[in-house]
Amino acid sequence: MEPAPAPQAPARLNTTPSWLLGQAATHAHRLVAEALGTVGVRGYHYRLLAALAEIGPTSQADLGRSCGIDRSDVVAALNDLADRGLVERSPDPGDRRRNVITLTVAGRRDLRRMEDALDRAQDTLLAPLSRADRDQLIRLLSTLVAER
Amino acid sequence: MEPAPAPQAPARLNTTPSWLLGQAATHAHRLVAEALGTVGVRGYHYRLLAALAEIGPTSQADLGRSCGIDRSDVVAALNDLADRGLVERSPDPGDRRRNVITLTVAGRRDLRRMEDALDRAQDTLLAPLSRADRDQLIRLLSTLVAER
């Protein structure tokens, strides 16, 4: 009657970088989802709002490109955001194929709330690491991502 | 006519640890999926085979627990593996609620092929990092995961 026979994954995995990366990312994702959940929003929504705040009113296509979300997924997420009044869709007078997406005041307000919650999530995530270790981690991950 | 207006995500994200973690994990997952794909298998399948090779014949429940896969997902993945003859399901004579899962010879062979492919994927993933940096990364990620 072993108390806890197998705590986690096969030993092979626990030293495999891609596995550790996945586990850490899952953990981080959980914290982030929880944080965004307090504002009633998902990852796509936040990303779009953040991009919008950064680059100003844009077409859906540019918006999607600027944050790595597929055109079709942008549509759905923007529907949610527009329904909640965080964003406004208006036809581009200069190019009738496009919609111009604008961040509303409410959108800017909620974005702030999201970022506050996210900052707290980052702190929770990085809590077990020293300041120097955090910088190291960011450096290493950036290197990996750059090589993508 | 800017050549490439926005290369990637909102600036806010590119320094956010959880975002970098996710990006790196996605990249790693892509490499891993590609590697496992050469053996015609997905993540769940590999994990189960690896766990099975490590702890020997076990019930589905224990198997799932040992590699963090939900019971219901274990069923489906084992169906695939059994259909391909990589694994054998037999009723446990000592406890008729259980199935004993056994790794077949073919299963052990394919597992080897998966691990070879995975080793290559890890090398590709870590290519941009020095030996010391790789160790650092593993250490930092392990710390994060341990705090989960």
Next chain:
DNA sequence: CCTGATACGTTGGCGTGGCCAACGTTGGTA
């Protein structure tokens, strides 16, 4: 012995994130 809690395998479903194909519309260009 019986009863109730618990574990098992299984089915079916939901949500997130990522991707692709196709369509009709509009723009730009040869």
Next chain:
DNA sequence: TACCAACGTTGGCCACGCCAACGTATCAGG
């Protein structure tokens, strides 16, 4: 004018993770 490209939109697929429910089987307590 014809053609191709980009746009927004619909609809679909996959991987992974998680949960609820069911019928069966086991086991511990009364």
